[in-house]
Amino acid sequence: MKEYTQFNKAQLMDELQRLHAENTRLKDMYDNIQLSINQCDPNLAEQNFFVNKDSTECAHIKESLQCHHDILIAVAGIAQNFQTANGWEKVVDISLKQLGRAASVSRVYLFKNHEAEDGEPLCSQLYEQCAENITAQINRSDCRNLNWYKRGLGHWYEDLSLGKVVMRKRSTYTRKEKGILDDQQILSVLVVPLFVRGQFWGFMGFDDCLDERNWSSAEIASLKSAAVVISGAIGREQVELEMRASEEMRLSQAEKQRDELVREVHHRIKNHLQGLMGLLKQRKNQGRENRAIIDEAISQIESVALVYGLQSAHRDAKIYFSQMMNAIVHSMKSLSHIPFLVTQGNEKGSCEVDRSKAVALALVINEMLMNAIKHFQSDKKDAKIKIHHEHGYKSIALFISNPGCLPDGVDLQKERGLGTGLELAKSMLPSEGAKLFLENKDNAVVAKLLISPPLLVNM
Secondary structure (H helix, E strand, O other), X not given: OHHHXXXXXXXXXXXXXXXXXXXXXXXXXXXXXXXXXXXXXXXOHHHHHHHHHHHHHHHHHHHHHHHHHHHHHHHHHHHHXXXXXXXXXXXXXXXXXXXXHHHOOOEEEEEEEEEOOOOOEEEEEEEEXXXXXXXXXXXXXXXXXXXXXXXXXXXXXXXXXXXXXXXXXXXXXXXXXXXXXXXXXXXXXXXXXXXXXXXXXXXXXXXXXOOOOOOOHHHHHHHHHHHHHHHHHHHHHHHHXXXXXXHHHHHHHHHHXXXXXXXXXXXXXXXXXXXXXXXXXXXXXHOOXXXXXXXXXXXXXXXXXXXXXXXXXXXXXXXXXXXXXXXXXXXXXXXXXXXXXXXXXXXXXXXXXXXXXXXXXXXXXXXXXXXXXXXXXXXXXXXXXXXXXXXXXXXXXXXXXXXXXXXXXXXXXXXXXXXXHHHHHHHHOOOOOEEEEEEEOOOEEEEEEEEOOOOEEXX
16 A cells, blocks of 8 residues: 555656646746737737737636646645545545635536446446536436446547546537536536546546636646545545455454364363363262262362353353353252252343353352352251342342351451351452352341453443
């Protein structure tokens, strides 16, 4: 893109140099005519005709020079517009307005080329600016999908595609040109091609509805410079969009490869952990002296394994709280004869868990359940461990309660009187987005876990 920008600058400099040479030539002509006028003898009647003629020509030259100067100023202005704008279409209207005013035309407009289904070249009007009391044409149906050859303008298309400008005056219209241009009250027209990245992209048109105008070479060169500026802005945006799309595709492919690799790693970790649990269960059945310790180790490993299992199950490796909670409860039921009562309140939003903190959260919930099982105190047949969670838009509240009572001196916040399980839960608790509470309530010990962002994501 840098080389392309430099090419546009070089092209514009060539145009400006040609304009400067033309401007110098016209100024010399004007000075010579003015000198001739000053040297004329006013007493000679036969010179009056030439003086008047030269004065008229001088006025036309002055007018042409002024228009040329105004167009160059407008070109500098639109170059600044396109340089600072975030997208050429955001400033094209004001730029066309500046050009139209500087060139003293009735209309200035921009058409873009495209193709019909059969490959025939078409063009459609995108933008237009009109002088005061001039009727706009942009909403006409024949200004959309105009077929160059079927409308008798194939020779225009061929000239423009070669980089030539098209100039027409009403007195020189062909029959088909007359049918199109008279309907829009056009007395003279100048059409300048737009080339974007070497391709004939479209054109700018300049209509004069008040006069059969003779465009000077200086004016034409100035407007061709404006076309170079606009074409360059369109080309730069095309390159930027293509580069952005290419980068997005590259990132998408990289993310896909990463996700596939992560899923495979998670799947293998889960399998290894399940193998480890199998070995622990074999040792558990060989003796009773270490059964409680092995059960706790199995529950912890299984909690980690199920998180990796959930991550490997989804292509995007997302983990949702409800799925994780159900999996943990299901695994814990196999380790305890105590029945669970699981209830769920309102569920709002997706409640997705941050993947980097999912294992820690699973271990905290596992220890909360293990603690409830260890300290279950009830002889009633219908006694249960109660598990309830509610989902809000930006938070989750999890309650786990078991019949019993906290011993004196237990303080979770000050970390006093905690057993191994609660100490582990407290140490594994993520520092942000999670708060754990423990209290006696209605002859039960209630552990409450509040979960919020950033532990919860995409809520």
